[in-house]
Amino acid sequence: MSDSQNDQERNRLSARAWRYARVGANIGGVAARMAGARLTGTDLKDRSNAAALTAALGGLKGPIMKVAQLLATVPDMLPPEYAEELSKLQSEAPPMGAAFVKRRMMAELGAGWRQRFKEFDLHPAAAASLGQVHRASALDGMSLACKLQYPDMQSAVEADLKQLDLLFAVHRRMDPAIDTREMAKEIGARVREELDYGREAKHAALYAHILKNEPLVRVPSVRADLSTNRLLTLQWLDGEKILNFKAHSLEERNLLATAMFRAWWLPFSRFGVIHGDPHLGNYTVFSDRGSPKGINLLDYGCVRIFPQSFVAGVVELYQALLTDDFDRTVHAYQTWGFKGLNRDLVEVLNIWARFIYGPLLDDRVRTIADGVAPSEYGRREAFRVHQALKEKGPVTIPQEFVFMDRAAIGLGAVFLHLDARLNFYQLFNEAIANFSAAQVGARQADALKAVGL
Numbered sequence: 116m117s118d119s120q121n122d123q124e125r126n127r128l129s130a131r132a133w134r135y136a137r138v139g140a141n142i143g144g145v146a147a148r149m150a151g152a153r154l155t156g157t158d159l160k161d162r163s164n165a166a167a168l169t170a171a172l173g174g175l176k177g178p179i180m181k182v183a184q185l186l187a188t189v190p191d192m193l194p195p196e197y198a199e200e201l202s203k204l205q206s207e208a209p210p211m212g213a214a215f216v217k218r219r220m221m222a223e224l225g226a227g228w229r230q231r232f233k234e235f236d237l238h239p240a241a242a243a244s245l246g247q248v249h250r251a252s253a254l255d256g257m258s259l260a261c262k263l264q265y266p267d268m269q270s271a272v273e274a275d276l277k278q279l280d281l282l283f284a285v286h287r288r289m290d291p292a293i294d295t296r297e298m299a300k301e302i303g304a305r306v307r308e309e310l311d312y313g314r315e316a317k318h319a320a321l322y323a324h325i326l327k328n329e330p331l332v333r334v335p336s337v338r339a340d341l342s343t344n345r346l347l348t349l350q351w352l353d354g355e356k357i358l359n360f361k362a363h364s365l366e367e368r369n370l371l372a373t374a375m376f377r378a379w380w381l382p383f384s385r386f387g388v389i390h391g392d393p394h395l396g397n398y399t400v401f402s403d404r405g406s407p408k409g410i411n412l413l414d415y416g417c418v419r420i421f422p423q424s425f426v427a428g429v430v431e432l433y434q435a436l437l438t439d440d441f442d443r444t445v446h447a448y449q450t451w452g453f454k455g456l457n458r459d460l461v462e463v464l465n466i467w468a469r470f471i472y473g474p475l476l477d478d479r480v481r482t483i484a485d486g487v488a489p490s491e492y493g494r495r496e497a498f499r500v501h502q503a504l505k506e507k508g509p510v511t512i513p514q515e516f517v518f519m520d521r522a523a524i525g526l527g528a529v530f531l532h533l534d535a536r537l538n539f540y541q542l543f544n545e546a547i548a549n550f551s552a553a554q555v556g557a558r559q560a561d562a563l564k565a566v567g568l
Contacts, residue, residue, distance in 0.1 A: 354399025
């Protein structure tokens with residue numbers, strides 16, 4: 116490599132280090148401003164501060180951006196202006212240059228790495244928060260997606276999680292209604308897991324095993340011979356963005372919504388596994404002559420495997436709300452890990468539960484929002500819960516609950532985009548038909564063993 120290329124790489128790493136330092140300062144400053152505003156009784160709704168923070172995070176495009184996106188999905192975690200701005204962030208990082216990619220590929224597959232591919236595009240097809248994706252083709256002709264992790268991501272993630280701890284700590288001091296310590300643990304654990312591409316390969320294999328008989332969902336095969344813990348090579352699945360189908364017929368939009376529903380709820384209700392990151396970049400639509408036939412599920416970095424007792428709690432709460440059985444509701448929350456519950460706290464939690472479960476409790480064809488404006492969907496319930504917890508709380512959100520809730524909200528957003536009209540009650544009851552916690556545990560154990568998890 117030439118001296119100029121070495122200089123470019125050193126400059127790139129120096130710039131990345133500088134951006135991390137700057138983002139840390141910005142987050143600390145925002146936290147201080149929020150705390151100061153709260154203490155002085157002034158208005159937190161300063162959109163300029165929110166926009167400035169988003170601009171700083173967007174310039175970094177590193178793992179802190181993923182943390183910011185997670186924060187934006189937690190109802191009332193941040194003032195609405197901050198959540199709205201952070202939710203605009205897209206997973207598009209500044210790409211590594213061709214010389215850098217060559218060095219990274221050599222580090223992962225050895226000096227002869229190029230001879231292991233028929234073709235390899237050094238320019239990324241997509242860039243995300245932890246790595247970038249390159250199109251390639253195998254020697255046997257298979258089209259490939261090679262996800263290559265950026266250098267030094269482990270230290271970057273740890274630095275970013277410290278900033279997350281700062282934000283959560285400030286939030287707890289300002290507003291103790293929701294104890295966020297378990298939430299921080301869960302987010303940290305999942306983001307750290309995303310660094311392990313070997314684990315992600317097993318997650319992809321797990322979903323291929325679970326959904327092998329589901330025609331509406333395609334899962335890419337893993338090329339273990341071209342993968343490492345920091346390079347994940349999957350089959351490339353051709354598809355279009357799901358938003359391209361917003362203007363298609365209701366029948367086609369409903370088909371895509373059904374595919375999304377089954378892709379998330381069947382693995383959870385039958386195997387205790389959930390995809391915790393259902394945003395628009397993680398799936399595409401496969402078609403036949405322009406007619407959609409289903410979805411490609413593309414990313415497996417954020418997969419949550421639950422104990423059978425947690426899955427049983429989800430089903431039990433659904434059945435308790437369906438029959439208005441208060442004692443059974445309490446037992447379901449306790450199964451999830453909620454502690455120190457009293458009747459008032461349970462009633463508060465039920466506000467949010469009835470919002471999340473609402474479409475599943477309603478045996479009719481409907482939209483997910485059922486007449487509520489998309490911009491207001493869930494806001495009223497989140498506000499009521501937050502206000503009530505200020506008086507009745509605090510409550511500690513169990514660690515395992517975080518991504519379950521996030522997945523439900525993310526799915527709801529997709530259904531809103533598609534303006535789908537479905538009988539969600541019927542879909543859910545098909546998913547949990549003949550439910551048995553013991554069977555979930557047995558299926559899960561067999562599936563995990565099959566893929567080496």
